[in-house]
Amino acid sequence: MKKQYDILVIGSGLGGLVSALILAKEGFKVCVLEKNNQYGGNLQTFSRDKLIFDTGVHYLGGLSKGQNLHHFFSYLEIIKDLDLKRMDENQYDKISFGDDVVEYPHAQGYDNFVDQLSVYFPDERENLQNYCKEIQRICNYFPRYNVIGQDKYNEEILHLNTKRFIKSITSDETLQAVLLGSNFLYGGDSENTPFYVHALTVNSYIQSAYKCLKGGSQISRLLIRKLREYGADVYKHSEVNEFVFNDNNSLASVRTKEGEEYFARQFISNIEIRSTVKLIGENRLKKSFYNRILSWEPVTSCFSVYLVLKENSVHHFNHNSYHFSSKNLVWKACEYSEENWPETYMLSCTPSNRQPEFAESLTAISYMNFDEVRAWQNTFNTIADEHERGEAYEKFKLEKAEKMIDALANKIPDLRNYIKKIYTSSPLSYRDYIGSFDGNMYGYTKTSENPLKTMVSPKTKIDNLFLTGQSVNMHGILGCTIGAFNTCAEILGKDLIDERLSKFQETHES
Numbered sequence: 093m094k095k096q097y098d099i100l101v102i103g104s105g106l107g108g109l110v111s112a113l114i115l116a117k118e119g120f121k122v123c124v125l126e127k128n129n130q131y132g133g134n135l136q137t138f139s140r141d142k143l144i145f146d147t148g149v150h151y152l153g154g155l156s157k158g159q160n161l162h163h164f165f166s167y168l169e170i171i172k173d174l175d176l177k178r179m180d181e182n183q184y185d186k187i188s189f190g191d192d193v194v195e196y197p198h199a200q201g202y203d204n205f206v207d208q209l210s211v212y213f214p215d216e217r218e219n220l221q222n223y224c225k226e227i228q229r230i231c232n233y234f235p236r237y238n239v240i241g242q243d244k245y246n247e248e249i250l251h252l253n254t255k256r257f258i259k260s261i262t263s264d265e266t267l268q269a270v271l272l273g274s275n276f277l278y279g280g281d282s283e284n285t286p287f288y289v290h291a292l293t294v295n296s297y298i299q300s301a302y303k304c305l306k307g308g309s310q311i312s313r314l315l316i317r318k319l320r321e322y323g324a325d326v327y328k329h330s331e332v333n334e335f336v337f338n339d340n341n342s343l344a345s346v347r348t349k350e351g352e353e354y355f356a357r358q359f360i361s362n363i364e365i366r367s368t369v370k371l372i373g374e375n376r377l378k379k380s381f382y383n384r385i386l387s388w389e390p391v392t393s394c395f396s397v398y399l400v401l402k403e404n405s406v407h408h409f410n411h412n413s414y415h416f417s418s419k420n421l422v423w424k425a426c427e428y429s430e431e432n433w434p435e436t437y438m439l440s441c442t443p444s445n446r447q448p449e450f451a452e453s454l455t456a457i458s459y460m461n462f463d464e465v466r467a468w469q470n471t472f473n474t475i476a477d478e479h480e481r482g483e484a485y486e487k488f489k490l491e492k493a494e495k496m497i498d499a500l501a502n503k504i505p506d507l508r509n510y511i512k513k514i515y516t517s518s519p520l521s522y523r524d525y526i527g528s529f530d531g532n533m534y535g536y537t538k539t540s541e542n543p544l545k546t547m548v549s550p551k552t553k554i555d556n557l558f559l560t561g562q563s564v565n566m567h568g569i570l571g572c573t574i575g576a577f578n579t580c581a582e583i584l585g586k587d588l589i590d591e592r593l594s595k596f597q598e599t600h601e602s
Contacts, residue, residue, distance in 0.1 A: 394531075
C-alpha cells in the first residue's frame, strides 16, 4: 500500500518532533520516521537497576511562566504534563577549580545571580550587572528568541568573541573562569566560540533552571502523544537509506532499510547533516556547499559515568557541579591530555524516590575525542542491534570509569564505598544511538572568526526538502525548538507562524 503524506520528517530528535507537531496542528498529514528503538535523539534515556539515566538533557532553562521555552512548550501543548523540579535558586550550578574548596554559584534571576557572586567578588558588582545586561541584549538579537520578531541575524553580533567579551567585562581572572564555568553546555571552547552561543546558553538558566523528573525522554513521549492526537504517524525501526527524486530535482519519496517506501509533498531532515548530504548525492549539490559541510569540525564528544548508589549514602544536591583542575582550562576545556583525564567534569545527581534527601544515582561527564575510541569505529551496538565491541573496549571503559571515580572522590570522600554499580557510555554510544558524526555532543564547532561557515538555511536547494536539528541550528532544547519553528516558517511562511504564536500568547496570557 502506497504511504502518501503532506510532510515526512526523517529523524525524531527534538527539532524533528517539534517541526512535525507544528505542521500537524495546521492540519497537514505528517509522518515521522526514526531508525532507533527509542524516539527523541538527545532526549533519550536508558534504564539500569530500575533507575532512569539521561543521555543528553540534564536540565532545562526558560521554563517559568512568561519565558520563551514555556511559551513554545505551551503552544505545543506539553507544558502542563511535564514533570519538573526547580533547581536550587541560589545555586543551580556550582563552579570549582583544582584544590580550592570554594564552589562559586550561578543563581537563578539576574539580581540574584549578581547578589550571590558578589559575596565572593564584592568589588565586581557593577561588572556582574553589566554581564547580565549584555547577555540579555545579545539574546534579543537572536531570531525568535523572544518568540516573535527579529527574523534576521545581526552579523556584528555573530562576530563577537566569547574570550574577548568576558575579558572586557572583568579583569579578575577567577571571575572570568566562574562566568565561563558552565561552558561544557556548548563544548568548552570559549576561545573561539561566538559570544551569542554563550549568551543563549547561559541566559535561559539564569531566567529559570529545572530538572526533568523521570528523564528528558518525557518530552519526546509527550510530543509523540500530541502528534498522534493530531493524526500523525510515527514509526521507529525505520532507517531511511535512499532518497528517490523526480525528474524536476524534487524529492518524490524515501526508502527505508527495511524496504518500505514513503511518499510526501515535502520533507524535513532531522538527521545528521552529513548523512542528509550523502542521501541527496554529491551530483545534486553545489560542490562548494558539499565541501563546506564536509569541512565542518564536529564539537568534541564525551565519556559518561553513571553510578548507582547504595541507599542513604550520598546526600542529594539540587544543582550541577562543574569542576576544572585549573582556572586556565575554561578557555579551551575540550582540549585535554589523556594522562591527566578527566581535567574537567560535570556532575549531577538524581534524588531517591523513597528518601528524597539522598541521591540514588550520580552522572559524571567529561570530554572525550573520538580518536580515543577510533580503534573500535567499525563496531556498532544499540539495544535494537546488539553487538559486542570486545574485551579491549570493556577494559578501556573500566579504566576511564576508575579515573573518573578517583576525580569525584576528591569532592565526595569515601565515594567508592557508596557505589553499587557502574555504567558508562563513550563517543561510540553517542554516535550509534543519536547518529551524530564522531559522537559529537552539539553538532559542529562555531567560530567568531567565521560564523557564517557553519550556518545553513533550513531551506535546501532541493525544492521540497528542509533541514532542522542541532547540526544546522543552535543546539540544546531551546536552540532546537527555535530552529524547528524557523524551519516551519520556511514551509508555512513567517507571518503565519508569528500570527499563531502571538494569538496564542494573547489568549494564554489573558
